[in-house]
Amino acid sequence: MIATTEKKKQKVIDAVIIRFVGDSGDGMQLTGTQFSDTSAMFGNDVATFPNYPAEIRAPQGSLYGVSGFQVHIGSVEINTPGDDVDLLVAMNPAGLKTNLHALKPGHTVIVDTDSFTKKNLEKALYDSNPLEDGSLENYRVIEVAMTSLTKEALKEVEGLDNKTITRSKNMFALGMVYWMYGRSREYTTEFFNKKFKKKPEVIEANTKVLNAGFYFAETLELIPNAYTIAPAKMAPGTYRIIMGNQATAWGFLAAAEKSGLELFLGSYPITPASNILHELVKHKHFGVKTLQAEDEIAGISSAIGASFAGDLAITTTSGPGLALKAEALGLAMMIELPLVIVDVQRGGPSTGLPTKTEQSDLLQAMYGRNGESPIIVIAASTPSNCFEYAYEAAKLTIEHMTPVLLLTDGYIANGSAPWKIKSVASMPEIKNNIIKEAEEDWHPYNRDKDTLARNWAIPGVPGLEHRVGGLEKDRVSGNVSYVPENHEYMTKIRAEKVKRVQNYIPEIVPEFTEEGDLLVVGWGGTYGSLHSAVKELNEEGYNNIGFAHFNYINPLPKNTSEVFSKYKKIIVCELNSGQFVKVLKINCSEFNFLQFNKIQGLPFANNELVEKFKSLV
Amino acid sequence: MEAAVKEYTYKDFASDQEVRWCPGCDDYVILRSMQKALPEMGVKKEDVVFISGIGCSSRFPYYMDTYGMHGIHGRAPAIATGLKLTNPDLSVWVITGDGDSMAIGGNHFIHVLRRNIDLNIVLFNNEIYGLTKGQFSPTSLVGQKTKSSPYGNTQPPFSAGELALGAHARFFGRISGNTPKEMTQIFIDAEKFKGTSLIEVLQNCPIFNDGAYSKFNDKAVREDRMLFVEHGKPMIFGKERNKGLVLNGLKLEVVTIGENGVTETDILVHDAKEQDPTLHQMLVRMEYPMVTGIIRAFDDVTLEEREDALTAQVKSDSNFKKTDDLFFSGDIYNVF
Numbered sequence: 001m002i003a004t005t006e007k008k009k010q011k012v013i014d015a016v017i018i019r020f021v022g023d024s025g026d027g028m029q030l031t032g033t034q035f036s037d038t039s040a041m042f043g044n045d046v047a048t049f050p051n052y053p054a055e056i057r058a059p060q061g062s063l064y065g066v067s068g069f070q071v072h073i074g075s076v077e078i079n080t081p082g083d084d085v086d087l088l089v090a091m092n093p094a095g096l097k098t099n100l101h102a103l104k105p106g107h108t109v110i111v112d113t114d115s116f117t118k119k120n121l122e123k124a125l126y127d128s129n130p131l132e133d134g135s136l137e138n139y140r141v142i143e144v145a146m147t148s149l150t151k152e153a154l155k156e157v158e159g160l161d162n163k164t165i166t167r168s169k170n171m172f173a174l175g176m177v178y179w180m181y182g183r184s185r186e187y188t189t190e191f192f193n194k195k196f197k198k199k200p201e202v203i204e205a206n207t208k209v210l211n212a213g214f215y216f217a218e219t220l221e222l223i224p225n226a227y228t229i230a231p232a233k234m235a236p237g238t239y240r241i242i243m244g245n246q247a248t249a250w251g252f253l254a255a256a257e258k259s260g261l262e263l264f265l266g267s268y269p270i271t272p273a274s275n276i277l278h279e280l281v282k283h284k285h286f287g288v289k290t291l292q293a294e295d296e297i298a299g300i301s302s303a304i305g306a307s308f309a310g311d312l313a314i315t316t317t318s319g320p321g322l323a324l325k326a327e328a329l330g331l332a333m334m335i336e337l338p339l340v341i342v343d344v345q346r347g348g349p350s351t352g353l354p355t356k357t358e359q360s361d362l363l364q365a366m367y368g369r370n371g372e373s374p375i376i377v378i379a380a381s382t383p384s385n386c387f388e389y390a391y392e393a394a395k396l397t398i399e400h401m402t403p404v405l406l407l408t409d410g411y412i413a414n415g416s417a418p419w420k421i422k423s424v425a426s427m428p429e430i431k432n433n434i435i436k437e438a439e440e441d442w443h444p445y446n447r448d449k450d451t452l453a454r455n456w457a458i459p460g461v462p463g464l465e466h467r468v469g470g471l472e473k474d475r476v477s478g479n480v481s482y483v484p485e486n487h488e489y490m491t492k493i494r495a496e497k498v499k500r501v502q503n504y505i506p507e508i509v510p511e512f513t514e515e516g517d518l519l520v521v522g523w524g525g526t527y528g529s530l531h532s533a534v535k536e537l538n539e540e541g542y543n544n545i546g547f548a549h550f551n552y553i554n555p556l557p558k559n560t561s562e563v564f565s566k567y568k569k570i571i572v573c574e575l576n577s578g579q580f581v582k583v584l585k586i587n588c589s590e591f592n593f594l595q596f597n598k599i600q601g602l603p604f605a606n607n608e609l610v611e612k613f614k615s616l617v
Numbered sequence: 618m619e620a621a622v623k624e625y626t627y628k629d630f631a632s633d634q635e636v637r638w639c640p641g642c643d644d645y646v647i648l649r650s651m652q653k654a655l656p657e658m659g660v661k662k663e664d665v666v667f668i669s670g671i672g673c674s675s676r677f678p679y680y681m682d683t684y685g686m687h688g689i690h691g692r693a694p695a696i697a698t699g700l701k702l703t704n705p706d707l708s709v710w711v712i713t714g715d716g717d718s719m720a721i722g723g724n725h726f727i728h729v730l731r732r733n734i735d736l737n738i739v740l741f742n743n744e745i746y747g748l749t750k751g752q753f754s755p756t757s758l759v760g761q762k763t764k765s766s767p768y769g770n771t772q773p774p775f776s777a778g779e780l781a782l783g784a785h786a787r788f789f790g791r792i793s794g795n796t797p798k799e800m801t802q803i804f805i806d807a808e809k810f811k812g813t814s815l816i817e818v819l820q821n822c823p824i825f826n827d828g829a830y831s832k833f834n835d836k837a838v839r840e841d842r843m844l845f846v847e848h849g850k851p852m853i854f855g856k857e858r859n860k861g862l863v864l865n866g867l868k869l870e871v872v873t874i875g876e877n878g879v880t881e882t883d884i885l886v887h888d889a890k891e892q893d894p895t896l897h898q899m900l901v902r903m904e905y906p907m908v909t910g911i912i913r914a915f916d917d918v919t920l921e922e923r924e925d926a927l928t929a930q931v932k933s934d935s936n937f938k939k940t941d942d943l944f945f946s947g948d949i950y951n952v953f
């Protein structure tokens with residue numbers, strides 16, 4: 001190794017995609033988070049995505065024990081964690097093997113050579129050492145004996161056991177990457193100081209290793225230059241990095257405070273929705289009540305009880321759990337009480353692909369109940385707008401007195417991005433239909449003449465004693481009624497109530513062009529991929545392609561058909577075999593819809609979208 | 618200060634809905650006993666909520682002029698749990714049947730008992746599915762002929778009490794469906810008890826399982842075949858009040874006072890408040906005599922007490938008063 005003292009050149013780039021991979025125990029999530037947080041604080045736009053192994057304690061060094069974290073940062077707008085990566089940091093052979101396919105040809109991979117032992121190579125099912133057999137010749141390989149260098153850096157620090165020493169090698173990698181992209185180490189050293197307050201030797205060790213990696217990169221000839229990524233042009237304001245599930249949880253906190261109601265969550269753990277429960281259970285200081293129930297049915301049923309008693313009640317789950325909640329959801333619809341159900345979609349059917357993303361619960365959300373039981377269905381489309389749509393779900397259910405199903409998915413739920421923090425004061429008002437005292441001629445099924453929402457009479461108020469239930473209700477008294485005309489009337493009014501929500505939601509506004517040859521249509525968590533693809537084409541000069549992304553599924557925005565009519569072709573893109581397109585065919589039957597579908601448990605890749613759209617214009 | 622609870626009569630708790638159970642059904646007795654018990658409980662009418670599942674029994678809330686919800690099959694304990702956690706000041710009653718609570722709702726039934734939230738559960742046990750017109754239930758006997766077991770039931774039954782005690786029920790009472798006075802009193806006692814109270818009513822369904830309990834609760838045999846236990850009193854029964862229970866090894870045994878030198882002081886005194894449920898389990902399992910009354914009433918911390926204490930602790934330790942305090946805390950940064 002030859003040290004150079006001469007200062008290296010700086011190269012300016014717009015964006016970079018980096019993936020950190022290693023064994024589950026190598027601390028890749030932490031490494032990736034530190035890099036993305038530091039970049040965000042610096043002013044870059046960022047998007048991240050973690051990739052954990054499904055096994056909790058996968059054998060060390062095994063292919064299925066690889067844990068990864070992808071970061072996309074830029075001085076330009078960043079919409080997704082990105083597809084193929086510019087830099088791969090592989091802490092072991094298994095990580096290299098499972099991720100090399102994602103590295104762009106000619107780009108850089110940093111490996112910890114110390115981990116390329118015979119044993120680890122065998123565990124990764126390598127027949128020969130890829131560092132020696134020429135299989136990496138299409139890439140720039142930076143071989144670093146990270147474990148030894150880490151040990152070397154720490155030889156004077158006292159009170160460290162061997163495990164702590166080897167475990168801090170991820171900070172060596174992080175230090176190197178910090179130097180390569182001109183990042184400051186300050187945020188991370190501050191993080192050590194806070195996190196290990198009681199263990200000064202661990203603070204010292206991590207800081208030393210981070211610095212060692214940083215200086216190592218600076219002096220290493222193989223890294224000819226460092227890159228500069230200027231801050232992005234983001235709207236002024238106060239930001240934080242937020243994960244989709246956290247944003248969902250916080251949206252409900254904001255809605256509870258704004259509406260003056262307390263928040264109740266009844267839930268049963270399921271990947272990838274559990275984080276919402278984990279987040280909300282922390283916030284007892286805001287009066288949040290959570291019940292980890294005995295199953296999904298109890299989760300939603302307890303929420304129905306809480307709603308009857310006057311709380312903002314929610315239940316959170318993923319596909320299989322939604323199936324279990326179907327009957328209770330029908331009850332909530334029938335008794336016309338507020339309730340939000342969050343379905344963080346994952347790959348289905350059955351147990352399916354729990355840790356992978358998919359948009360295949362849409363039809364279940366729309367129709368997965370017995371009888372005619374329409375509910376409001378909305379979908380968040382980015383990690384940070386999970387906040388807005390959770391808030392919106394709460395607002396709609398309280399104002400319209402019918403359940404709202406909020407769809408997110410594993411991709412946006414686990415992904416993170418900058419969120420321009422919204423103070424509760426800036427959020428729209430939430431009116432409620434609660435009646436505080438008995439009035440003359442009061443009946444439980446009296447309705448608001450505009451929204452058709454019934455009133456919300458809460459136990460504890462004298463004179464409002466009444467019964468609700470799953471049997472068909474008399475249109476006024478709410479008593480059980482088997483009158484044929486009443487059933488038809490009630491069926492229609494429940495549907496009409498949902499339909500009228502159209503008057504309270506925004507119209508759809510196509511991006512890029514208001515008319516043209518092709519309209520790209522998407523919904524939910526694919527916003528980032530679709531937007532990036534259409535944007536790229538637009539910048540290439542394809543200004544005849546528009547983009548309409550739906551957050552409101554039932555009801556659809558009022559102007560949907562009108563927007564569709566302005567384009568020659570419409571292509572509906574979904575991570576399923578065509579569910580939203582079915583909804584569109586029912587509601588906008590005059591159009592011919594093309595489809596682009598992917599069912600691999602993966603998000604859309606940019607190039608597949610770009611290619612497809614190009615072929616249509 | 619609490620506003621004084623006004624004086625009610627049973628009529629105040631009767632709704633304007635026509636009661637639609639079959640003539641002669643014990644459900645009428647339960648309804649009337651409840652309507653009579655409520656004015657004695659010192660609760661305000663607007664604070665009373667009945668939550669039921671599905672079944673003949675679960676129509677109950679429609680007949681009470683209180684707040685109520687006729688829920689879905691088996692889920693009433695879960696609905697009631699959410700309701701009670703939201704408003705602990707309410708007097709919340711779960712109405713359920715043997716199928717509702719122990720077949721489809723078995724999971725919720727055991728977990729509500731385990732958690733010990735302050736609810737009252739009235740279990741109408743008629744050892745049959747009434748509403749669906751006569752299939753066997755989890756409490757039907759082996760050999761019992763029903764619509765779905767024309768050659769006799771092959772599935773051995775649960776005992777509601779055993780199941781409940783196994784699930785750590787803190788309060789378990791059993792009452793015969795034809796003893797309205799005792800039933801009224803046990804409802805009042807259940808409401809006073811802090812924690813989940815379960816009352817099993819041995820309810821006759823004259824249509825699909827008539828006489829299921831008659832061999833011990835018919836007026837003619839009742840005193841000789843049933844033991845009504847009371848906390849702190851010796852467990853004595855019989856027309857002559859000369860039968861009683863003693864412990865013989867690990868078994869309860871019926872003895873006759875005055876025979877073989879047995880005196881009243883030899884008879885076991887009922888201790889409903891004992892934490893150890895062993896003896897309560899034995900009482901629950903007895904067939905002769907069939908034991909009724911409050912078999913177990915062990916005072917324990919309730920779920921809402923635990924939740925309240927925890928919330929108060931977290932609130933006092935936290936710097937977050939408003940959600941903005943949370944949103945603008947930690948790693949935030951400004952873009953100018």
Ligand SMILES: Cc1ncc(C[n+]2csc(CCOP(=O)(O)OP(=O)(O)O)c2C)c(N)n1
Nearest residue numbers: 671672673674690714715716717746747748
């Ligand atoms: C999900 C569902 N499954 C089945 C039924 C049909 N069903 C209604 S009541 C009942 C059994 C009720 O028996 P039990 O709980 O003993 O009540 P009873 O009628 O005897 O009072 C059944 C099977 C239903 N309503 N819902």
Ligand code: SF4
Nearest residue numbers: 638639642673747822
């Ligand atoms: S079927 Fe049986 S339980 Fe149901 S109302 Fe009639 S008698 Fe009562």
Ligand SMILES: [Mg+2]
Nearest residue numbers: 714715743745
């Ligand atoms: Mg029954």
